[in-house]
Amino acid sequence: AVVSTQSTGDIDYIEIRTDEDDGEGGAAKKRKTVNYRVVMQKGDVSVDMRQHSSAGQRVLAALLIRLALAEVFCNNCGIITLDEPTTNLDKENVQSLAMALSSFIKQRHGSGNFQLIVITHDEDFVELLGRSEFIDYYFKVQRDSNNHSFLTRKSVLDLTHGNK
Numbered sequence: 001a002v003v004s005t006q007s008t009g010d011i012d013y014i015e016i017r018t019d020e021d022d023g024e025g026g027a028a029k030k031r032k033t034v035n036y037r038v039v040m041q042k043g044d045v046s047v048d049m050r051q052h053s054s055a056g057q058r059v060l061a062a063l064l065i066r067l068a069l070a071e072v073f074c075n076n077c078g079i080i081t082l083d084e085p086t087t088n089l090d091k092e093n094v095q096s097l098a099m100a101l102s103s104f105i106k107q108r109h110g111s112g113n114f115q116l117i118v119i120t121h122d123e124d125f126v127e128l129l130g131r132s133e134f135i136d137y138y139f140k141v142q143r144d145s146n147n148h149s150f151l152t153r154k155s156v157l158d159l160t161h162g163n164k
Contacts, residue, residue, distance in 0.1 A: 011040045014049065014061050038065070056093040063097060067104055081117040086125045098128035105134045123159060130156025 019035045038049040038061055047053075049061060063085055070080055082101075086094045101116070108114040120126065129135050139151045 011042055011057075013041050014064065015039045015041055015046075016065065054090075056088060056090045059088050060093045060097055064100055067100070071104070071107075076113065078113040079115045079117060081119070083119045084121070085118065086120060086122045094122070094125055095128060098125060098131075101129060102132035102134070105132060109134050127156065127159035130159055 015038070017037055017039050019037070020032055040047045040049050040053060040057075040061075049058060053061070063082070067080070070077065074080075085097060089097065101118075105114075105116060118126070118129070126138055130138070135156055137153055137155050140154050141149055142152055143149055
């Protein structure tokens with residue numbers, strides 16, 4: 001599986017590679033073992049992510065792989081939820097995630113059966129998502145004077161104009 005990172009240039013894409021290992025001796029010989037690894041690709045160079053990537057790059061890769069798996073196995077699934085997807089990501093990886101999600105939204109936009117729910121405290125991330133042509137508003141959870149929660153529908157334009 002290949003996942004485009006839409007990154008700032010340090011990685012072209014990530015790829016899940018498999019290595020098959022035939023068992024040795026006895027009953028194990030009848031079983032085939034498949035080892036999976038995630039590889040970063042830049043030009044003609046492949047680098048194993050486990051040894052050569054930051055924690056933020058690994059978190060971003062995990063999110064992108066989950067989205068790719070959702071695209072493959074849940075094609076008719078109408079809702080995808082991400083809970084605090086920017087946790088442990090630096091600014092560059094947050095931007096990459098926003099670009100990847102915008103691309104994902106664009107691909108699914110015509111299905112008529114798709115909603116993306118993002119639970120986040122990161123309003124800068126919401127603003128980045130709002131730059132896509134497919135996101136017009138978001139809902140903000142707030143509390144009233146009686147400490148009851150309520151939702152307010154807000155335009156993403158409010159974020160870009162400093163009205164957070």
